[in-house]
Amino acid sequence: MSKLKLIIQREFIAKVRNKSFIIMTFLSPLILIGMGALIYFLMQKNDEKVKEIVFVDNSGLFSKNDFEDTKTVHYLDYTDEGIAATKKKVEAGNYYGALIIPKQDSLELLAKGIEFYSKDSPGMSVMNSIENKIEKKLRNEKLNTFGIDIAKINASRISSNIKMYNFSGEESSKLINGLKIGLGAIAGYLLMMFVIIYGSSVMRSVIEEKTSRIIEVIVSSVKPFQLMLGKIIGNASAGLLQFLIWGIILFTIITIASSIFGVDVVEMQTTNIPTEQMEMAKEMTSGDKGQQVIQEILRLPILKLFVLFIFYFLGGFMLYSSLFAAVGAAVDNETDTQQFMLPIMLPLVLGVYVGFATVINDPHGSIAVLFSHIPLTSPIVMLMRVPFGVSWVELAISMLLLVITFLFMVWLAAKIYRVGILMYGKKASYKDLYKWLKYKG
Amino acid sequence: MKNFLEINNVTKKYEDYTALNNVSLHIPKGSVFGLLGPNGAGKTSLIRIINQITMPDAGAVFLDGEKLAPKHIEQIGYLPEERGLYKSMKVGEQALYLAQLKGLSKTEAKKRLKYWFDKFDIGAWWNKKIEELSKGMAQKVQFIVTVMHNPKLLIFDEPFSGFDPINAQLIAKEILQLREEGATIIFSTHRMESVEEMCDDIALIDKSNKILDGNLDAIKRKFRTHTFQVGLHTTNPKEVETALKNNFEVYAPDFKLLNNGLALNVKLTKENSANDLLSFLTSRGEVQHFVELIPSANDIFIEAVNKNS
Numbered sequence: 001m002s003k004l005k006l007i008i009q010r011e012f013i014a015k016v017r018n019k020s021f022i023i024m025t026f027l028s029p030l031i032l033i034g035m036g037a038l039i040y041f042l043m044q045k046n047d048e049k050v051k052e053i054v055f056v057d058n059s060g061l062f063s064k065n066d067f068e069d070t071k072t073v074h075y076l077d078y079t080d081e082g083i084a085a086t087k088k089k090v091e092a093g094n095y096y097g098a099l100i101i102p103k104q105d106s107l108e109l110l111a112k113g114i115e116f117y118s119k120d121s122p123g124m125s126v127m128n129s130i131e132n133k134i135e136k137k138l139r140n141e142k143l144n145t146f147g148i149d150i151a152k153i154n155a156s157r158i159s160s161n162i163k164m165y166n167f168s169g170e171e172s173s174k175l176i177n178g179l180k181i182g183l184g185a186i187a188g189y190l191l192m193m194f195v196i197i198y199g200s201s202v203m204r205s206v207i208e209e210k211t212s213r214i215i216e217v218i219v220s221s222v223k224p225f226q227l228m229l230g231k232i233i234g235n236a237s238a239g240l241l242q243f244l245i246w247g248i249i250l251f252t253i254i255t256i257a258s259s260i261f262g263v264d265v266v267e268m269q270t271t272n273i274p275t276e277q278m279e280m281a282k283e284m285t286s287g288d289k290g291q292q293v294i295q296e297i298l299r300l301p302i303l304k305l306f307v308l309f310i311f312y313f314l315g316g317f318m319l320y321s322s323l324f325a326a327v328g329a330a331v332d333n334e335t336d337t338q339q340f341m342l343p344i345m346l347p348l349v350l351g352v353y354v355g356f357a358t359v360i361n362d363p364h365g366s367i368a369v370l371f372s373h374i375p376l377t378s379p380i381v382m383l384m385r386v387p388f389g390v391s392w393v394e395l396a397i398s399m400l401l402l403v404i405t406f407l408f409m410v411w412l413a414a415k416i417y418r419v420g421i422l423m424y425g426k427k428a429s430y431k432d433l434y435k436w437l438k439y440k441g
Numbered sequence: 442m443k444n445f446l447e448i449n450n451v452t453k454k455y456e457d458y459t460a461l462n463n464v465s466l467h468i469p470k471g472s473v474f475g476l477l478g479p480n481g482a483g484k485t486s487l488i489r490i491i492n493q494i495t496m497p498d499a500g501a502v503f504l505d506g507e508k509l510a511p512k513h514i515e516q517i518g519y520l521p522e523e524r525g526l527y528k529s530m531k532v533g534e535q536a537l538y539l540a541q542l543k544g545l546s547k548t549e550a551k552k553r554l555k556y557w558f559d560k561f562d563i564g565a566w567w568n569k570k571i572e573e574l575s576k577g578m579a580q581k582v583q584f585i586v587t588v589m590h591n592p593k594l595l596i597f598d599e600p601f602s603g604f605d606p607i608n609a610q611l612i613a614k615e616i617l618q619l620r621e622e623g624a625t626i627i628f629s630t631h632r633m634e635s636v637e638e639m640c641d642d643i644a645l646i647d648k649s650n651k652i653l654d655g656n657l658d659a660i661k662r663k664f665r666t667h668t669f670q671v672g673l674h675t676t677n678p679k680e681v682e683t684a685l686k687n688n689f690e691v692y693a694p695d696f697k698l699l700n701n702g703l704a705l706n707v708k709l710t711k712e713n714s715a716n717d718l719l720s721f722l723t724s725r726g727e728v729q730h731f732v733e734l735i736p737s738a739n740d741i742f743i744e745a746v747n748k749n750s
Contacts (some may be wrong), residue, residue: 010538014527208527213521219492220493221542
């Protein structure tokens with residue numbers, strides 16, 4: 001099959017030499033990191049500005065001690081100024097907002113009577129934090145009226161952390177579950193993106209051969225099926241190369257980053273967590289947490305995940321790109337592809353949605369299992385499930401179904417392709433495609 | 442002479458449309474064979490069958506005595522009417538790729554390409570992309586790509602389109618040279634003057650059927666009307682014309698004489714020959730012009746197609 005090899009080689013080189021491939025391969029990891037850094041920076045900047053909130057307490061219950069200053073929010077007691085004067089000051093733009101606590105007969109009425117005035121709509125997190133503070137104070141007051149010692153209540157607080165195991169003896173935790181969800185989601189999403197990007201690249205390449213009319217020269221030398229297969233394999237190889245380069249870049253960056261920042265990389269993330277969660281996080285020291293993340297990652301079946309990712313990427317890509325090739329053959333230019341794209345994109349998007357909706361809640365639920373076996377969605381959904389542990393039997397069935405379907409699809413697409421590539425100046429309809437399937441020779 | 446390509450009773454149908462209906466052609470080895478026909482007659486369908494791009498529904502094709510098989514791809518060179526090369530690929534790489542697809546090894550392909558690039562003096566284009574070349578330049582590359590694997594059968598579909606007269610001449614010379622070297626050439630065109638110039642045999646396909654084929658000269662003989670252009674210097678032309686009309690069929694002339702004289706188109710009748718006409722003329726004056734009207738390929742094409750419809 002030296003001709004097939006030649007075609008694969010040409011398609012691979014044509015793809016890899018393409019400027020957009022080079023840019024995407026080397027620039028997108030940088031863009032990704034740059035964007036992450038930018039968002040982090042903006043978040044820091046955004047919070048850096050100290051918000052000053054003034055409060056007028058006519059109930060006499062609250063004091064400055066109840067409104068502890070945080071890094072970003074400062075509270076000022078303006079009870080002496082009176083409501084009207086305070087409101088005016090806030091309106092003039094001097095302060096972020098004014099909290100008005102009226103005098104009420106009961107704590108219940110008071111809880112409902114507190115008002116907040118601000119020029120602009122206040123942020124959700126600020127309001128939540130104020131509400132928490134007020135609720136805490138009022139709860140303590142209520143407990144006081146019941147004659148309950150608050151110190152005892154505080155002392156009675158115990159937090160529980162349930163350790164989870166599965167029967168293969170792996171210890172699991174909320175953290176590792178989160179990691180599994182993250183890893184599965186990234187793998188599934190990445191696969192969808194790659195199928196779309198490289199699939200449409202196959203399609204464009206088919207259209208290019210059609211519009212440049214070289215197709216007639218090529219098919220007088222090789223079988224259309226060989227050309228289609230060569231195209232698909234060539235593009236898949238370029239995709240794998242891109243993964244490899246990204247992997248190397250990512251590995252290098254992580255290595256460099258961790259040697260420069262040490263554990264700090266992880267620590268920085270934890271300091272940014274809102275105060276309520278901080279209490280939970282405090283239970284383990286930040287260094288421990290960083291180590292734990294790394295340990296948990298290492299305990300995931302990385303190799304299995306990697307091998308399966310490659311398999312499902314290739315299987316899913318072959319399946320979809322043969323469809324993309326058939327679409328390319330059926331049209332004369334890229335704008336005509338729309339009507340055929342929907343049935344291709346639908347299962348892809350469905351796979352991602354089903355994955356996010358079901359796998360995260362219940363990785364082994366019936367919907368998740370079903371969709372990880374349907375060949376058009378299985379590459380995405382199964383990849384999302386894999387980190388949670390999928391039995392080899394299920395994997396084997398899903399993989400077998402995928403291979404059978406992709407062989408069938410390639411055969412089907414080749415029939416449309418063979419006829420379509422020699423049809424110029426005609427926009428095919430679904431009816432035409434059906435006719436082409438029946439042509440022989 | 443042995444036939445290099447035999448097409449026997451080939452039929453090709455697309456759904457309810459018949460592209461080729463029981464077409465048989467015999468193309469002698471080492472000849473230039475003109476495949477003619479109006480647009481949409483079925484020429485491209487036939488060419489695609491010979492190239493094994495599609496298969497016939499009925500009938501068979503034999504190349505050099507063997508039933509057409511995938512291995513014959515390497516013996517065929519095809520220049521399609523709709524030219525095309527990868528626009529963003531470099532000339533040299535592209536030619537190498539296409540040569541290898543035709544079964545040449547890389548080193549052999551390089552050697553052959555060097556020969557052709559030197560011959561056409563286009564070595565400087567090797568590292569240029571096709572999109573950087575003019576249409577005529579790209580056509581030259583395409584011609585080389587078609588012939589470089591020394592195919593025994595060459596199929597040229599409108600080979601001169603896109604060439605200026607000088608380059609068209611160059612290509613025509615190369616095509617005839619390839620025939621000298623033993624290649625059999627199928628030549629499909631609408632330019633009838635190049636049919637006259639190049640073809641030994643022709644076939645005319647119209648509405649999916651072959652309506653005419655054979656040696657071009659023989660066909661011309663078959664289509665001749667035995668009409669002569671006659672120019673005569675005589676003192677009393679009126680009298681001569683009347684006398685001619687009594688013995689022959691006389692028509693208005695379709696040519697001009699340089700000096701004044703009697704100019705007529707004269708058609709022989711069944712009873713007389715060209716010699717009878719000539720001796721009649723010489724007895725009446727000085728013959729200035731005497732040429733038989735040989736039907737051109739163009740005339741034959743139009744007449745045959747009109748008769749078919």
